[in-house]
Amino acid sequence: MKRLLFVLLCVFGLEGKNYEVKMLDIDEKGETMVFDPAFLHIEVGDSVTFVPTHKSHYVQSKVIPEGAKHFLSELDEEVTYTFDTEGIYIYVCPPHQMMSMVGIIQVGKPTNLKKVKEAIPKLERRAMTNKGRLSEYAKQIKE
Numbered sequence: 001m002k003r004l005l006f007v008l009l010c011v012f013g014l015e016g017k018n019y020e021v022k023m024l025d026i027d028e029k030g031e032t033m034v035f036d037p038a039f040l041h042i043e044v045g046d047s048v049t050f051v052p053t054h055k056s057h058y059v060q061s062k063v064i065p066e067g068a069k070h071f072l073s074e075l076d077e078e079v080t081y082t083f084d085t086e087g088i089y090i091y092v093c094p095p096h097q098m099m100s101m102v103g104i105i106q107v108g109k110p111t112n113l114k115k116v117k118e119a120i121p122k123l124e125r126r127a128m129t130n131k132g133r134l135s136e137y138a139k140q141i142k143e
């Protein structure tokens, strides 16, 4: 009986929501080398699954909140990360970082907003195409 209760709690109560981010060569709006959605606001305990809808993409975290763990996935592999530390995460697709294949995940409150604001111009400077994308995404951060 105890075990059943535990299972039910896991299924209905304790698990966070799961969100999906597609890794795309081109999206419906014609944006190239892009995550969809590129900005997500989730809660602590929620998870994000990166889906290799198109080939030759993966994800690597660049800016994370203090106490969080960096992530790095395998090429063309679907991967799910659970976010247990509040704050803002900026990640890139390493082979397409110069084409601004970047994304932001806000988990709860933006605890590391100052660091993020400092990092954005530095990350943006390396972009050859789709310049300014990261700044656009960052406008969706909620304080």
Ligand SMILES: [Cu+2]
Pocket (backbone or CB within 6 Å): 033, 056, 057, 058, 093, 094, 095, 096, 101
């Ligand atoms: Cu890519």
